[in-house]
Amino acid sequence: MSEKLQNTLIKLIKDNGLWEASVIAGLDMIDLVSKSGIKINSDIAYRIIVELYSDEKLPTSYKEFTLDYSRFDGTLVWVGKFDVNIKGEKITEHLSIYATPFWDGQEIIPFNLMSFNFYDENGEEMGYDDNSDYYRFIEVRDEFDTVKDLLEWFKNFYLPNCYEMIMDEILPDLEYENIYSII
Numbered sequence: 001m002s003e004k005l006q007n008t009l010i011k012l013i014k015d016n017g018l019w020e021a022s023v024i025a026g027l028d029m030i031d032l033v034s035k036s037g038i039k040i041n042s043d044i045a046y047r048i049i050v051e052l053y054s055d056e057k058l059p060t061s062y063k064e065f066t067l068d069y070s071r072f073d074g075t076l077v078w079v080g081k082f083d084v085n086i087k088g089e090k091i092t093e094h095l096s097i098y099a100t101p102f103w104d105g106q107e108i109i110p111f112n113l114m115s116f117n118f119y120d121e122n123g124e125e126m127g128y129d130d131n132s133d134y135y136r137f138i139e140v141r142d143e144f145d146t147v148k149d150l151l152e153w154f155k156n157f158y159l160p161n162c163y164e165m166i167m168d169e170i171l172p173d174l175e176y177e178n179i180y181s182i183i
Contacts, residue, residue: 009036018044030147040144043105048150050074062159065166068096076100077114078166086179090121095171099162101140101154109158111136111165116174129178138165 012021013036022032029051033040040048052058053069053076060067068077075098082093096114103110113134118126138161144150 006035006037010038013038018047034147040147040150041105042102042107042140042142045144045150046074046100046102046105048147049076049101049154052151058154059159063163065163074100075103078162080166082171084175086175091126091179092119092121092123093117093171093175094119095166095174097166097170099166101158107142108137108139109162111138111162111170113170113174116178118179127178127182129174134170134174136165136170138162 009021009025009032012024013032015021016024018029018032022029025032027035029044030048033044033048038044049058054071058067058069060069062078064080064082066079068079069075070077078095078097078099080093080095082095084091084093094115094117096116098112098114099109101109113129113131115128115130117128120126140157141153144153
């Protein structure tokens with residue numbers, strides 16, 4: 001790509017913002033970012049991830065979780081169902097937790113509880129927690145050189161680190177706070 005075209009695209013982005021520049025240039029955001037060669041900050045990274053999920057180009061599952069992207073509010077929810085044995089009781093847990101990378105352009109992955117329900121072996125609800133004040137986060141890098149670099153980060157950092165945070169910290173805390181107190 002010519003340096004002149006690249007500089008024109010960069011100016012277009014600076015003058016109009018990423019969304020408007022993509023409309024003017026007739027390119028989707030990902031192509032515009034790639035062709036302009038601009039660095040991808042956390043705000044742009046969020047927009048690219050939203051576009052990729054909207055186009056169904058990112059995973060919709062990871063291990064035993066479903067990754068549920070909401071086009072309405074631009075969030076990514078990890079949804080899991082687990083059969084566990086706690087103090088000899090067979091329990092089924094349903095967990096839904098927001099974990100949207102670069103939410104609102106922030107340089108973090110915020111984890112915010114949507115719901116945690118648990119059921120006995122007969123399917124009777126034993127309790128639930130929908131405390132939206134339950135919050136954790138992981139700090140993340142704030143710049144990527146290319147879209148490919150961002151996608152590698154998503155695959156090699158975002159997915160395994162979110163999984164680890166949920167399985168090793170959040171889920172045990174929720175079990176302790178909700179289930180152990182009633183069994």
